[in-house]
Amino acid sequence: MIGSAVVVASTAGAVLTLGVATAGAVPDVVDRPYSDAKAMIQDAGGTPVIATRIGGGADEGDCLVANAWEAGYPNLSSRGRIIGNNEVLVALNCNGELAGPGSPGNSALSPAGRAAKQEAEEEAAEAEEQELAEAATPGA
Numbered sequence: 001m002i003g004s005a006v007v008v009a010s011t012a013g014a015v016l017t018l019g020v021a022t023a024g025a026v027p028d029v030v031d032r033p034y035s036d037a038k039a040m041i042q043d044a045g046g047t048p049v050i051a052t053r054i055g056g057g058a059d060e061g062d063c064l065v066a067n068a069w070e071a072g073y074p075n076l077s078s079r080g081r082i083i084g085n086n087e088v089l090v091a092l093n094c095n096g097e098l099a100g101p102g103s104p105g106n107s108a109l110s111p112a113g114r115a116a117k118q119e120a121e122e123e124a125a126e127a128e129e130q131e132l133a134e135a136a137t138p139g140a
Contacts, residue, residue: 025044026069033061055093
């Protein structure tokens with residue numbers, strides 16, 4: 001009985017130390033839209049798998065990747081043998097860039113929210129300047 005336990009433990013240890021083939025290094029996809037990240041992971045030989053998702057204000061392809069990591073578990077073949085796992089798990093943030101009335105998103109006090117708010121304010125200022133320039137030169 002003790003001998004069989006040692007064999008099982010040493011076999012499990014060999015699988016863990018020898019490991020199974022993985023996708024290697026996970027590409028740097030954090031803060032990228034999922035559609036771009038998915039393509040990058042596939043180009044690197046991995047299979048993207050959505051592990052977690054928060055929010056619902058964006059389409060899946062537009063969600064930002066908050067984190068990505070290699071799957072920490074092996075896959076099994078149809079015969080029950082351990083085979084490599086090339087899955088890359090991703091955590092998605094599907095909130096909008098900036099929260100507003102009735103639309104979820106990042107707080108204006110967060111770094112991402114501040115950046116989105118500043119960009120929106122700059123776009124509004126440019127639009128206003130363009131509108132004033134058009135009004136100042138009628139018929140031009």
